C-alpha cells in the first residue's frame with residue numbers, strides 16, 4: 321500500500337490536507353522522499369532506533385521538538401540496559417560520565433527491602449556488569465542523540481511533528497514545523513513514533529488507552545546532599561505510601577531528584593500548587609528529612625506528569641511502529657521506562673533492518689507482529705509486578721509477608737527481574753501475582769488506613785490532603801489534570 325501510494329503523493333497529500341481541519345489553510349512545501357525512515361522524537365527510544373538504522377547504512381531523519389540538552393525525568397537505569405549500551409558503543413562513556421547504581425532500596429511499610437544487582441542469578445543478561453546508572457537525563461539523552469548524528473542520522477531539533485498524513489491506518493508522511501519556519505510535509509516509507517508520552521501516532525489513529533494503573537507524579541531536582549546510607553552510595557531509594565510512593569535519586573554530589581507518585585484522584589483532592597504540594601510533602605516526611613543533609617533547595621521548576629499508565633491498541637501498522645513510551649508507559653516504580661524504551665528501539669530497528677533485507681516495504685509483516693508480541697510480553701509481566709506493588713501499599717498482610725518471605729532463591733530471581741530481565745522469570749511473577757490477588761481479597765480489618773499516620777507521618781494522602789482542603793486549588797494544577805484526563 322505504501323509503495324503504491326508514493327508515486328501519487330502530491331495528489332493524495334492535497335486530499336489529506338483538505339481533510340485536516342488544523343492545517344487546511346496552510347501553504348505546505350513538500351520535501352521529496354530521501355529517507356528510509358522518519359523518527360518522531362530524539363529521546364532514548366528515538367536515538368536507539370536512529371543509531372541502529374544509521375549503523376546499518378539506512379538514511380534516517382529524527383525530528384525533535386526541543387533543543388537538547390533539555391530536562392527529562394527518569395534518572396534511574398537498570399543493569400539489563402548495559403548490553404545495549406555496549407552494542408551502541410557508548411557503555412564506556414556512560415560509565416565515565418555517570419555514577420554507578422549498585423541497587424535499589426525500598427521502604428516497604430515497617431521493613432526495608434534491598435535489591436543489590438550483584439545478588440542476581442548467574443544466569444542473567446547483566447552478569448558481567450551487575451549495576452545500573454543514575455543519570456541526569458538532559459546529559460544522557462544528549463549523548464545518545466549526538467551519537468545518532470555521529471553515525472549519520474540527520475537530526476532536526478526544535479522541529480515539531482504537527483500532523484500525521486495517513487490514509488485510514490496507513491501512515492504516509494508527516495507535517496513538521498521548524499521553530500520560526502513554515503510547516504513542510506515529508507512523505508515517508510516508515511515512521512517510528514518515539515514521541516514519548518505525547519504519543520503522536522496513537523493519538524492520530526485513536527489507539528491510545530489509559531490503563532487501570534493510571535497515576536500522577538510531581539517531581540523536581542533539588543540542591544542538597546544525601547546522608548541516608550544507601551542514597552549516599554548512589555542506590556535508588558523508594559518509600560511506599562498508601563497507594564503510592566516517593567523516590568530519592570542522587571544525581572551527583574549536589575543534586576537530588578525527589579518525586580511523589582499518587583493516584584490521579586488523590587491529586588485531584590490536593591488544593592495547593594504542584595510546587596507547594598511537593599514542598600509540603602518533603603517538609604512533612606521524616607524519612608526524606610532524615611535522608612538529606614539540609615533542607616533541599618529547589619533547582620528549576622516542579623514538574624507534573626498527569627497521566628502515567630497508558631497503552632496503545634496496536635504497536636505496528638502499515639508504515640509505522642510505536643517505540644518506547646509512545647507504545648505504552650506502565651508506571652515509574654521499578655524504573656523500567658528507559659530500559660523498555662531502548663530495548664523496544666533495538667527490537668523495532670532490528671525488525672525493520674531485516675524486513676528491508678527481505679524487501680518488505682514496511683513493518684506490517686511477520687517481523688512487525690513478532691516485535692509487537694515481544695513488547696506485549698514485557699508489558700504484561702511488568703504490569704503485574706507494578707500491580708503487586710500497589711496492592712502491597714494498601715494491604716498490611718502483603719507488606720508483612722513479602723519482606724519475610726524473602727529467601728535466597730526468591731531474592732536472586734527477583735533481583736534478576738528488577739535488574740530488567742523481565743521475561744525470563746515471568747512464570748514466578750505470574751504465580752506470586754495470583755497469591756497477591758488472593759491475599760488482597762481476604763478481609764483485613766483497617767487495611768486501607770494502615771499506611772497512614774504511623775508509617776508515613778501523615779504525608780500526602782488521607783489526613784494530609786484533608787487538612788489542606790481550605791487552600792484554594794491552583795489553576796495550574798486543575799489545568800494539568802484536566803488536560804491529561806481528556807487526552
Ligand SMILES: Cc1cc2nc3c(=O)[nH]c(=O)nc-3n(C[C@H](O)[C@H](O)[C@H](O)COP(=O)(O)OP(=O)(O)OC[C@H]3O[C@@H](n4cnc5c(N)ncnc54)[C@H](O)[C@@H]3O)c2cc1C
Pocket residue numbers: 360361362363364365366383384385386392393394395396397398479480481482514515516517518519520537539579625628643644645646649652655656657658659661
Ligand atoms: C515520574 C516519572 C518517573 C520516571 N522515572 C524513571 C526512572 O527512574 N527510570 C526509568 O528508566 N524511567 C523512568 N521513567 C520513564 C522514562 O522517563 C521514560 O520511559 C523514557 O524517557 C521513555 O523514553 P522515550 O524515548 O520513549 O520518550 P522520551 O524520553 O519522553 O522522549 C520523547 C522525545 O520526543 C519528543 N517529542 C514529543 N512529541 C514530539 C513531536 N510532536 N515532534 C517532535 N518531537 C517530539 C520530546 O521532546 C522528547 O524529547 C519515569 C517516568 C515518569 C513519568
